Amino acid sequence: MPETALLKAEAREVLGAGRVAVEPLTHNPKNGVTAGVWRVRAGDRSAVLKVLTRNKKAAGHWAASDDPRHWNYWRREAHVYESGLARTWQPYGIRAPRLLASVERADGDIALWLEDVPGEAGPSWSLARHIEHARRLGAAQGAAVPGPAQPWFSHRFLREYIGGNTLGQELLDEDEAWQQPLVRDHFPAGLRHEMVRLHHDREWFLHIMESLPRTLSHLDQWPANLRAHGPDNVLFDWAFTGDGALGEDLGNYLPDSVFDLFVPAARLPEYAAAAYEAYLHGLRESGWRGDEHLVRLAVCASAVKYDWLTALMLARAGEEQWDYGGRGTVSAGLRYRERGLALAFLADWAAEARALAPPLGFPAPPSGRR
Template identity: 30%
Template sequence: MTVNDALYELKAAVTDAVGGPVTALADVERIPLDYDAFLAHRTVSRIQGHALVGGERVAWSMIEKRTAGPALASAYLLDNGRREVNAYASGVLAGIAPGIGTPRMHGKLRDAEGGMTLWLEEIRHEGARPLDAETVLAAAHDLGGMGGLWAGRRLPEPWYFSGWIDRHSQPEAIEQGLATLRRRDPRAAAHLGDRLAAAEQLVLNQARYRGILESLPHTLCHHDAGGANVFHSRGRTVLIDWESIGPGPVGADLASLLFSSVRRGDALASVVMPLVEEALDTYSTALRAEAPTVTFKNIRLGFDAAVALRWKLAVDVVAGIEKGEPPRRGSLPDEDPAAALEELITLVDLLLASAGRALHKAP
């Protein structure tokens, strides 16, 4: 694809964005946005400029999400990028759930090297970051509604993501993780005490959590509904970043919302931890309004077992204490290290409580 072809596709995307035929583009600039900097060959930018529409000069702006081709990008990135393109192109996102909004896709481009570009509507978050309690509870409700709407449906699309359990449970890291926990470093023990033994048992029980999750009623999940991907916009919950869409058990998206948001610094433990039971009730009520045959017990079990997959948090906390560098949270890079450690130890408590409850409540 030539430069002229790319410009043609961009003009088509801008035409969709501004709602009128674009005869020329001017002042086009790209402003890089922070987005998973550890993923090489993936960029997210705000692209903006002016368009000539019916003789008038109109300002426009959208999000440009680009994944490089197979010569540079990993198979992981390529799979994610293709999946998101398929999700938008298939139309499934247009009617994902009454309470869930998604960005509008203005256009897409596949270049000669196999790279993929998506041009998407820019969503503005109307609220606080890190997320406040009101936004978390609203998102829990709307995710529950989505879970209920799709519960029990056939999900045949071959491009749906199916490897979410391995992504969270990281079987390839278990041996090293156990070694870290079994060192019983005195500094880690001073902070974590009996949690070290409980975390070791959690790692050893990962196969049991997989079995629990695979036995539960399934639905269509976002699978990355952490706070960075959750927006409150125009009175509704809007989710971005649909790279991991696919089947999963009821309760799994709530685990992403509550646990992963705190892990990444997109919400504070002091806000989320007191909300866990209320969020579960809110999520369950919305889900069961659409799918009344799904029980609260199954939803609770799905949430707890999905949280239990995140054992790596406990290992990362221990490793950080040993090195004198407590793990940081990506969305709060300037957070005080002592405060970050306290937040993450609070999250370890949720991890271990959920893990224990899942085994106790499993059939």
Template identity: 30%
Template sequence: MRIQNKTSLPIGEKTDQLYVCLLKIFGDTRFELDEFTCEPLGNEALNFTTEGIYHLFGAVKSDNQYLPWSIVLKVIKPDSEEKNNPQHHNYWRREALLFESNLLDDLPGLIRAPIRYLVEEQQDGMVWLWMEHVKGHFAHTKEQFEFIAHQLGMFNAEYLTARAMPNEAWICRGWLKSWTTSSQMYAPRTESFLSRLQDEEVKSAWEWLQVLTVDLDYKLSSLERLPRVLAHQDLSHKNMLIEMTSDYEQLVLMDWQFLSVSGIGEDLGKMFGVNVSLDVIPVDQYEAYRDSLFSFYIKGMRELGWQGNVELARYGYCLSAALRSVWEVPQLCSLSVQLDGDPLNLALQQRVQHLKKIINMQKAMAHEAESLKEKSYSF
């Protein structure tokens, strides 16, 4: 067999595993495999617990014709000690355990997960996840994000109206609390540069964050009092593929490493906030996106039969998005000090200005969450 291996993986030793995957792709069809290619997939920064993501592809010969195939191989690994805790937001084995369960089968609405072919434990302690290579496109228009928000509402509402909440011990139950704790741990250490801040707007952002987080534990516990839903919690645009079938669009959600039981609205807040941070959703249009996405999210929930208080979902949505500031305000402070020392650096100027706009958005959403809390004892 001819193998073009453009990686350091010992892929030539994995032909038996590859055949297992191909049998799941082609079913009872008789085929021959003569050659294939393995190469890295993408060049984005990887999660702490991801060693690499790879693309295997080729064609099999069947009845004198060649049938193409394509597989994604994700290699996950242990990391720091806290990520061995099943309740850590980034528990390293969660996606492998999820692949071995049936929790991603028969998702509501027009949502699906990639087809899982094989979970393979390695002698070095890593785990190889063999899965479908999904062909689709990423969201880049407001209408596409509205479609995603609608499907996300259906997914979340399924666990309030029709389906029992899964109770597996490896599903995170306090995702945002774990994430904010880790963000504060890994954010730039502000003690070394706060005294050197010169930008008054940045100083104000830091002071605002201190007020926001003075009762952080209470805010996080208020989310735990919201109606509980199953949540993806990692809906950056690269984890959401819109796939065209013969007559409709379908949403394929990738990378379920952060799967959690969360408060209603949290998943949407993460999706909205992270895509603004990535500049996929234009921060200058945040109000239009913020309200439109929430409207479509609630529409999806109503279609699944949820008739609860919309303000509960709005509170989870706003607070989840606002609490991203525990990571982004320290980033702003750090970059602002760097810019003071290199004032002609255009890339730094643009990054600082973008972060200022994001934090102003987070301030507005935090203020709305506080107003909603004052209106109701439920939070």
């Protein structure tokens, strides 16, 4: 809970008079950049308070960084709101919550007071709504090619983010890890071979992603960061914003819909195909006239982002399974079955990327060379 006197003083400035009530909101508690997220009510008004910090202890790669180009730069989200960048995609039906106030506190933290957005949360959306979001995203990103440059944009996000997720990597080649009941009973046949291959080809995939056409990217697009409000899709958590490949955000959004049990894995092939076509339609609507094969390559090669997830699941197959934010448990069997199917789908994306790249002038991956 934030310091009460300070919070009440800020709430009076932002929301006016009234009894202050505070409700903690779900977020990633491991991230050293986020001191906390709360809904604050004063009288009949409310706002969301997100406190950014570099003073919170965090383990491993979740530690806050002072490097403006690092993927976890502690002050980036404040820059996004204060600069007006969060409004860039609004003409295309995607916007951030309105910034009500940005307060630099005496201890160095930054309190972002944001619009409390009502409406249907992304995890409850229909497939049609997710697909429509893909179209809007395509229009927004097509208009942003090659993308504005800001000194605080994240760069080489995939490389740094994946590189920090190392838990369980030594298990990828261990028979016992793949024979754990949750893994053995719920992962599809052949998944081990494909995920080990993806891991061995990691550098090739990262080189591809870093060589493709660039655009302004959110880099944390998933249903839990979205809410439908009137004509807009409101997008939260802009902390990773920066330079990304055209199609990279879509390549994150689609599998994440399944990994966190928002969309059934059995529907992923049809969902991904429709969303990709919608994204292309949005690109063309924006006036973009590039080579769509490069976009397809970015979407498929973005499978590398989840190289770390297979190892993590091998490492945690004997543990209780918690949902995002750690507030409750989920069915271990359901999680492993759904994620196993989604990882198999990503293996198909990876295979498609390996086939697409050489005709477009990229070298063949090491695992495909003779």
